[in-house]
Amino acid sequence: MERHDIAHAVLHAADEFNSRKLWARFTNYDCFGVRIEGQDDLMLGAVLGNAGEEYGLSLFRGPHAAASLHTILDPEGQDDDALDDMDILSFNMETFGDLLPDARTLLRKAGLAPRRSDQVPQFLAKPAGHQVRLADETELSLLHLILRAAVEADRKKQLHPHTLGDEEGICVLNVSGHATAPQVSVTRERFERQAAPDTIPLLPATHGLGGLARLEATWLIGMPTVPAGIQGDDRTMQILLVVDEASEYVLRGETVLGGNIREAAAIVVETFHGKGLTAVTGLPDQIVFSSRKLYEAMAPSLEQVGVQCAYESEIPTLRAIVAGFVARLGMASPRPGETAEPADAWDNEVPASDDLEGWKEVDRRLFQRFARHFEEEDRLWSSRPIRRYFNDDDLDYYLDEHEQQRVAEAYTAWGILDYRPNKNSRTHAEKMLEKGLPEAEALLLRARMESCPTLYRVAGHNAKAGTIDLEDVLLGGTVTVNDKAMSKDVHDSIFLVARVSRAGQFHFIEVAGPPLGAGMGLHAVEFLRNEGVEFTREGLRADAHKLGWLWGWMDDWQANWQPPHTHNTDSHELLWHTASFSVAEPEQVREVLKKREDVDYDEEVDEFVWSRDAETDSGMPGQRVMLGRLEFVGDELVLTVNSAERFEAGRRWLDKLPGVAFEAVTTRSLDRRAHDLPLDEKISESEPIEITPEIESSLQDFMNKHYMGWIDTPLPALGGKTPRQTCRTEAGRQRVLTLIRTMPDPCGPVAVKVPRTAMMAELGLTEQASPPAAGVSKPDAPIPISAIPPKPKAARNAPCPCGSGHKYKKCCGR
Secondary structure, eight states, X not given: OOHHHHXXXXXXXXXXXXXXXXXXXXXXXXXXXXXXTTOOOOEXXXXXXXXXXXXXEEEEOSTTHHHHHHXXXXXXXXXXXXXXXXXXXXXXXXXXXXXXXXXXXXHHHTTOOOOTTOEEEEEEEEOTTBOOEEOOHHHHXXXXXXXXXXXXXXXXXXXXXXXXXXXXXXXXXXXXXXXXXXXEXXXXXXXXXOOOOOOOOOOGGGGGGGGSOEEEEEEEEEOOEESOOBTTBOBOEEEEEEEETTTOOEEEEEEEXXXXXHXXXXXXXXXXXXXXXXXXXXXXXXXXXXXXXXXXHHHHHHHHTTOEEEEOXXXXXXXXXXXXXXXXXXXXXXXXXXXXXXXXXXXXXXXXXXXXXXXXXXXXXXXXXXXXXXXHOGGGGSHHHHHHHHXXXXXXXXXXXXXXXXXXXXXXXXXXXXXXXXXXXXXXXXXXXXXXXXXXXXXXXXXXXXXXOEEEEEEEEETTXXXXXXXXXXXXXXXXXXXXXHHHHOOTTOEEEEEEEEETTEXXXXXXXXXXXXXXXXXXXXXXXXXXXXXXXXXXXXXXXXXXXXXXXXXXXXXXXXXXXXXXXXXXXXXXXXXXXXXXXXXXXXXXXXHOTTEEEETTTTEEEEEEEOOTTTTOTTOEEEEEEEXXXXXXXXXXXXXXXXXXXXXXXXXXXXXXEEEEEEEEOOOTTTTOXXXXXXXXXXXXXXXXXXXXXXXXXXXXXXXXXXXXXXXGGGTTOXXXXXXXXXXXXXXXXXXXXXXXXXXXXXXXXXXXHHHHHHTTOOOOOOOOOTTOOOOOOOOOGGGSOOOOOOOTTSBOTTSSSSBGGGTTTO
């Protein structure tokens, strides 16, 4: 029997069911049971008509049937898993014009010829772990049987409304036979809640948690369900969020499909090991879960290692973050039986220039229009545009390996704003404007079409105000954008591939590629340069797709990245050596050490410093290089150096001292996280230092001197030249600008900044300010290479202005 033939039969049954006007007698809290012959599970049937509306019938199935009914009636305060666990089969009355195309087609094939405004039945199913979809043939047949049985029981006046809490129970329809002539008997039974499935055990990967550092923090972890999904995959989508309660920073945000608790637990464990957005490694003191299933799966193991775990059905902070995410996507969250507002019903009024909330709404509307257009445009899902944007035709890989929504948003924006199948083709954005848009959306769309994707460095952010300060690495200039949700997720010094467009007095950001870590900016610029991208507005627009290639480049970069080898000033690989020597006459050896020219005695700490003069070509002329430390501990002399070569050199001359004999040596590689020194175990732990404004100012002054000295330091990245020497050519200036713009600000308890403005001013890379257009406020003007004034030439025999000490003709004047 074809699906439309079954639908034809169900239509008649639904019409007969509605004619009984059960919704006039059943309140929303009344229900009845249904037991099908040969099936053990008892279903709950509810006429959700609000005592007056022809809604239809909903059948709740499985172990969470009662909880699902409660969720429908009172969605506030429900557990994160409630929507995912829901298993429903239903029909409801809906306006024909609001149905999905497949639903309209099914009804037409079933023999209906309604007008757009007519109320018609639609048949829906939502299995546990999946999204709402049209009922299939098996589900339609089941619904047909139950509708016929309910009509038959009501005709015999045996179907009565009761609530689940009724002490005598609810009416249960015991159904057998075929839908054409069902056999129905009615009993009164108390509804017994079915046991939920056993909790999924935690993954083996969690067994290594005991060795992690402890963090004085409380984390909030939840999995709210969102009304979104992946094309061709009907599983429910939940957003796994790991949030620091104090700062409300999102430490991890990943999509989980179909309520996969194993996957969710694995993601949480990865976050403990530093694989989140902030690379924080360790276990918090306390975790509060809003997903009962995740809580039950993880709490036992976490509590064994001392983490306090708690469960709360609703955590407002997590719900607010997801609400911002949903608003950003333009997704409504209608209750069952309700319909989201049609997109074409949006207000056409243009907000005032200072109306931030009004322009945010326009931004949301346009994004929703983008998403709808992209979903309906089959050509954008073909291999040709996918291969052009990703330099690879495996879209599913990028959706699986990266934050799914960010990938989809970036590809959607490029596909609509930039993609042309051939040179003479129009973009989808141009077609949308030609077709006609509300004026406010048209204004914002034109602004986006005029913008270009580029690489921004996050210079600062204010989560409370919902703003992010960005510095354009490729074109120069700064801008402050308004994005409440993103301002809670970003961190200073990371890089964003994005485009920025202006609406009224405000700027909005559109994702154009992957977020990059603080150390990846310079490498990303080099990759784009090697791919032939011209760093101008026109060049970036023409090669907008190549910024999408950064998704694959980032995967390769992270897969091949190795921690850099660290070396001392003699280019020896760092390896701490702590050597002990027995001393027959300590006082005699002390006097010998004080007389050596390469050893200085620090009387205040009773320590000897072994050093030598710096090499003339080391960049530190006239300075001393410390080679190691010598300290008397009882009858032993302890030598501490930072390389194997320095240990061998020190041992050679120490063995020649009278009464000194080598005993033992221990080695230890540099631990960047702990910053240990070899003798730390002999030094008492100091009290934490309070960071005062004076200390902060002193540190900034120190860093200013350091970075200003960088200007005259030979750099391997510049072929051994100093930045000042490199700036004598336009290509060199651009390279130095890139280095300065991609420098990450130092990390630590003090907010120290790289003095980029002062460095560029010292190098003559000052911006040529131009007055803004009338009535227009704009970000700082970019630094076009042509606008950078050349360095003034010195006389050929005069000292070179780069500070090398050579004559100009033999240095930068060659």
